[in-house]
Amino acid sequence: MKRPKVLFISPYLSLTYGGTSKSVDDLALTLGRSGISLDLITTNANVNTCLDVPLRVWLEQNAYRIQYFPAWFKNDLIVSRSLLKWLSHHATDYDLVHTHTIFSPLISYCHWICQRHAVPYITTPHGMLEPWALRYKRWKKQIYFSLIERANLLKASSIHSIAKSESNNIASLCPDTTIQLIPNGVHWHDFVSLASPDAFYQRYPALQNQQIILFLGRIDPKKGLDLLASAFGSIYRQFPNAHLVVAGPDSIDFLPTATQYFADAHCLEAVTFTGMLTGHLKYSALAAADMYVAPSYSEGFSMSVLEGMASGLPCVITIGCNFPEAAGSHVAHVVDIDSEAIAHALITCLKDPQAAKAMGDRARQFIFEHYTWDKVATQLMNVYQAILNKQSSIAS
Known part of the structure; x- marks a missing residue:
């Protein structure tokens, strides 16, 4: 079986943004150790400062590679032209793209790039479609969801939910989407x-x-x-x-x-x-x-x-x-x-x-x-393989 090549994309990886950063890092590490060829691209955003990391070069982690790109950011609004330019040239190097978080212009552009190059993508909202989260800054999110986010979610090969209630919320907002419930874990x-x-x-x-x-x-x-x-x-x-x-x-x-x-x-x-x-x-x-x-x-x-x-x-x-x-x-x-x-x-x-x-x-x-990352990675690898098998069937 071909070793799938997967690209993770997250707007940030700094722990100052909360548990999402840790879960992305932990999941990337476990998937890499499980046999996935995995790269991760992100930015140097760090809320009020920039992460002190090398930019635009691959850094070898224990089981995957990571590349940081320079970004303009204010709180959780993050923009990186250099990341998007890189993705435009390299999206087709990957069998599958897995994005993390939504209501992010950077991630929305990444979805459009995947669509343009016919690269399948899976997205993890990380709780951002929960009712309380949707009510917070409600009018902005309603407009963004109606004009941009919903269409991108509907075009995803799958939406990765991390809780049962989140799966139900996603199903009500985006009927007829494929939702995979796989929770977070610990090492x-x-x-x-x-x-x-x-x-x-x-x-x-x-x-x-x-x-x-x-x-x-x-x-x-x-x-x-x-x-x-x-x-x-x-x-x-x-x-x-x-x-x-x-x-x-x-x-x-x-x-x-x-x-x-x-x-x-x-x-x-x-x-x-x-x-x-x-x-x-x-x-x-x-x-x-x-x-x-x-x-x-x-x-x-x-x-x-x-x-x-x-x-x-x-x-x-x-x-x-x-x-x-x-x-x-x-x-x-x-x-x-x-x-x-x-x-x-x-x-x-x-x-x-x-x-x-x-x-x-x-x-x-x-x-x-x-709830260990090993169990999570096994489930997610099965989802990846199902998506790639479906892509191969369509292509043939």
């Missing part, structure tokens, strides 16, 4: 041996004897920090030893608003904002935490939730996290998007740490059995 080897909390405690020594509730995500309106502030305010009055760690980048200057949420809830003195944690320090924070919370209004399929569960933490997540399977398997508290519901679930964990730990242990096993 199991990152969690087989859990990290030591020492590095985190060395950075934040005052937290060593606290009951740490960890939030791991961007400082962003959709992450539900207003709900978390209200919930934690009531928790802190009952459990003065509880401490909330908010770990994530602030790419849209939302931190002052988020800080005010906790000040208004009279619990700011028990909250530590760490900024983005990566690598060993992130895993150390997961090891130091007693529980994990994701109060989101909307997610595609949260990478950090998977990491919290794979770390064996009791997790409290909202239905906006799109993980009903966790509730069905009794491996996390999945609650309504409501501050009282979030508080009640966290208090349940604090009052019965033994039961909370047992749930965390079940969660860890659940993730290893069902």
Whole structure:
């Protein structure tokens, strides 16, 4: 069987843009190790600065190649003429193109280039077609979707959905499209041996004897920090030893608003904002935490939730996290998007740490059995092969 040659395209790869960047990188690595000949093109966008990376040259990763292109960008609006010029000349070098994110002019142009050269493409919206996401900046998205996005989605060989509710939303917006539901995953080897909390405690020594509730995500309106502030305010009055760690980048200057949420809830003195944690320090924070919370209004399929569960933490997540399977398997508290519901679930964990730990242990096993990148890559390779087989049938 011919080894398929696949091109990934993402507007960004900086972790300051959130979990999408990590999932693209992790998936590319696993697919490359699984036998796909994979290249990834992206830009040097980094919210307010540029990534310090070589431009317009191939860089060898462990199992794939990556090329960064210079870009003009403002927040998540990213334009790169040099990337588009390169793709115009090289699209036909690939059997299949896989794009990541939507509502991006850069990605829309990439879709048009694929259409012009008759190169099949699959696209992953990464939760950007969720109802909350569509309501955010609603009028702009409605116009863009009607004029540009819908047609490009309909012409895709397949749409890759990462959650069941997302599949349903896509089907309602784009009937008669082919949708493949394949969730995100984790690298199991990152969690087989859990990290030591020492590095985190060395950075934040005052937290060593606290009951740490960890939030791991961007400082962003959709992450539900207003709900978390209200919930934690009531928790802190009952459990003065509880401490909330908010770990994530602030790419849209939302931190002052988020800080005010906790000040208004009279619990700011028990909250530590760490900024983005990566690598060993992130895993150390997961090891130091007693529980994990994701109060989101909307997610595609949260990478950090998977990491919290794979770390064996009791997790409290909202239905906006799109993980009903966790509730069905009794491996996390999945609650309504409501501050009282979030508080009640966290208090349940604090009052019965033994039961909370047992749930965390079940969660860890659940993730290893069902949500690893190896399993994801196998499913996605089958999708790629089906698309290429169909292309070969049409050609013959």
